[in-house]
Amino acid sequence: MADAMSLPAAAARPRRRAPGAWAEALAGWTLAGPAIVLMWLMLLGPAVGVIGLSFTDWTFGAPQIAWAGAANYVELWGDRVFWQSLRNTLAYVAFTVPASVFLGLGVALLIEAGDRGRGLYRALFFLPVTSTLLAMALVFQFAFHPTVGLVNQALGWLGLPTTDWLKNPDTALYALGVIGIWQALGLNMVLFLAGLKAIPKDLYEAAAIDGADGAWDRFVRVTWPMLGPSLVFVVTITAIRSFQVFDTVAVLTEGGPNKATSVLLYQMYQEGFSFLRSAYAAALTCVFLAFVLLLTWAQTRLLDRRAHYG
Amino acid sequence: MARLTLTGIRKSFGATAVLHDVALDIHDGEFVSLVGPSGCGKTTLLRIVAGLDHADQGRIAIGDTVVDALPPKARDIAMVFQSYALYPYMTVRQNLALPLVMRRLSRAQRLPLLGRWWPGAGARRAAIDAEVQRVAAPLGLAPLLDRRPAQLSGGQRQRVALGRAMVRQPQVFLMDEPLSNLDAKLRVATRTEIAQLHRRLEATFVYVTHDQVEAMTMSDRVALMMDGRVLQFAPPQHIYDDPADLRVAQFIGTPQINTLPATRDEGGLTVAGRHWPLALPPEAGARPQLAVRPEWWTVQPAGTPQARPGVVEGTLAHQELLGAETLLHVRVDSVAETVVARVDPAQARTLALGAPVSLATARVLAFDAAGHRVPQAEWMGVRRLAVAHG
Numbered sequence: 001m002a003d004a005m006s007l008p009a010a011a012a013r014p015r016r017r018a019p020g021a022w023a024e025a026l027a028g029w030t031l032a033g034p035a036i037v038l039m040w041l042m043l044l045g046p047a048v049g050v051i052g053l054s055f056t057d058w059t060f061g062a063p064q065i066a067w068a069g070a071a072n073y074v075e076l077w078g079d080r081v082f083w084q085s086l087r088n089t090l091a092y093v094a095f096t097v098p099a100s101v102f103l104g105l106g107v108a109l110l111i112e113a114g115d116r117g118r119g120l121y122r123a124l125f126f127l128p129v130t131s132t133l134l135a136m137a138l139v140f141q142f143a144f145h146p147t148v149g150l151v152n153q154a155l156g157w158l159g160l161p162t163t164d165w166l167k168n169p170d171t172a173l174y175a176l177g178v179i180g181i182w183q184a185l186g187l188n189m190v191l192f193l194a195g196l197k198a199i200p201k202d203l204y205e206a207a208a209i210d211g212a213d214g215a216w217d218r219f220v221r222v223t224w225p226m227l228g229p230s231l232v233f234v235v236t237i238t239a240i241r242s243f244q245v246f247d248t249v250a251v252l253t254e255g256g257p258n259k260a261t262s263v264l265l266y267q268m269y270q271e272g273f274s275f276l277r278s279a280y281a282a283a284l285t286c287v288f289l290a291f292v293l294l295l296t297w298a299q300t301r302l303l304d305r306r307a308h309y310g
Numbered sequence: 311m312a313r314l315t316l317t318g319i320r321k322s323f324g325a326t327a328v329l330h331d332v333a334l335d336i337h338d339g340e341f342v343s344l345v346g347p348s349g350c351g352k353t354t355l356l357r358i359v360a361g362l363d364h365a366d367q368g369r370i371a372i373g374d375t376v377v378d379a380l381p382p383k384a385r386d387i388a389m390v391f392q393s394y395a396l397y398p399y400m401t402v403r404q405n406l407a408l409p410l411v412m413r414r415l416s417r418a419q420r421l422p423l424l425g426r427w428w429p430g431a432g433a434r435r436a437a438i439d440a441e442v443q444r445v446a447a448p449l450g451l452a453p454l455l456d457r458r459p460a461q462l463s464g465g466q467r468q469r470v471a472l473g474r475a476m477v478r479q480p481q482v483f484l485m486d487e488p489l490s491n492l493d494a495k496l497r498v499a500t501r502t503e504i505a506q507l508h509r510r511l512e513a514t515f516v517y518v519t520h521d522q523v524e525a526m527t528m529s530d531r532v533a534l535m536m537d538g539r540v541l542q543f544a545p546p547q548h549i550y551d552d553p554a555d556l557r558v559a560q561f562i563g564t565p566q567i568n569t570l571p572a573t574r575d576e577g578g579l580t581v582a583g584r585h586w587p588l589a590l591p592p593e594a595g596a597r598p599q600l601a602v603r604p605e606w607w608t609v610q611p612a613g614t615p616q617a618r619p620g621v622v623e624g625t626l627a628h629q630e631l632l633g634a635e636t637l638l639h640v641r642v643d644s645v646a647e648t649v650v651a652r653v654d655p656a657q658a659r660t661l662a663l664g665a666p667v668s669l670a671t672a673r674v675l676a677f678d679a680a681g682h683r684v685p686q687a688e689w690m691g692v693r694r695l696a697v698a699h700g
Contacts, residue, residue: 206389208362208382210412211412213383222397225400226399
């Protein structure tokens, strides 16, 4: 009854802020302000800037800048090199992600299953993550050397066909992919090890009593589904990092031979820093950003929906 | 349904021995609790029965089968874990079905997607589903079958864990503190349900708990464990009335049994400065220990003739009113802890804090200095029958 009577009174009152609400809002903005400003300055601002730049005709150092509409995107659409780079990037991602994810998982499972030397193996497989890829590229260049390289030596000894891996248009991208896998494996392994550690031992014991006690059954019934969240995360991280492949391309092949290893980031670098076509490079960046956003969106959706067990 | 026999079970983790020569003979269809303080080895013993751990020595037989070398799945047991150990990525239906799926479907029939169309899979899956329904209904899980464990309350998860154990109709149910994650009210309700479940299934239950109330209320027999040994294996009432060891007497019963140090004197014992005409056999030693349950005491009004032979005197230190009864805490010289008596609230109201109180008992348990029970102590000069049951 008291509620019913107070209702009209509340409705009759004009919508006025309660005393102190103003101060509260002010305090809120004041406290959140520095973070908001920094976020725009450091994260959102540059992104917006690049998107804006992609609709102009600016070249680096040019005195004037004009609105160009979608001209850069129209040019992209007709650019043979862009499509080649996109195809190469996708092929590179399709090659390195599954391989490094499953090898990383395999190594993590083996390390977890072993009794001894866990720390040693962990450190060994993690080494590529900590090492400088540029320096390691030198080693790989040597390993892939057509005559004295370790790869061809080994293949020749086994009686298998050899080639100049980094100079052959059919193999160059995958040779770079191998380096990418070698580097990504360690991080994936560490992430999977963390995921494996988080699986309660009880589940394996319950599974053993329920009849799932073989290695395969344990993996299918417990390990694999419990790794769901880790897997989504690892795949996304690896995919984004693979999309960003650049240093090995720049150092070992320079996009060649004949654009066979030209990838999005490398083309972006060339357009922006070699040819100084900043606006065109910005358009390329936007395409790249779109792919990364798509991956991140897919990850959050998957994590929210299926893989999250709460 | 089967008898479960454990003989000479020993187990060490590294240098720490956790089980010393444990032997239990659990009857077909019996409900046995393994109870004891943390670290007494009760969970390890259960895990050894389940096959999740292996004993260093000893033999386990379920029915006529020695199961020491068998993996858990071949032992015809089911286990309810303290954490429930439900598969979080499966629905309740899939959780309940898994033990049957693993047993009845071939590897090919279990394949995801493909397995459904494998010859014979359909009929078997339908049979499994029917059994899942049959188990789910009495547990109240029927409307929850398509939910995931994360969407269930603690009590509901606990039922799913029970259901998963029941679905296969094992010979022996093993339960590892299954109620410890429930709130107090639900725990009491579930206690009753598990006891009823046991009667309905007529299977052998082995139930691990540190809670003496659970052990006392549910079990046919209680195995009280301490420091890796079974101190006593007997029905609950027997454990309470006739403990074999002082530690058993102290573990079972709330408030804890009163322990009184005694020395021998002319014609009996001296207890807290008073003469008790109690005859103890020689094996009780020179410094026996006496134990008296709080409800065995009566308060003697000052100046009345001594109604019961064992008397302690002290001052009232504290009263705890529990409604149906009151606990008197009486400080007695030369007894380390206060002596607790469970008395009628009306009588307790007449006593003031700090007032002298005289407690008397005719019933007493006697132990030697090491805590081993000394057979039937007898009062001298008092009629035997009146004494024995206080």
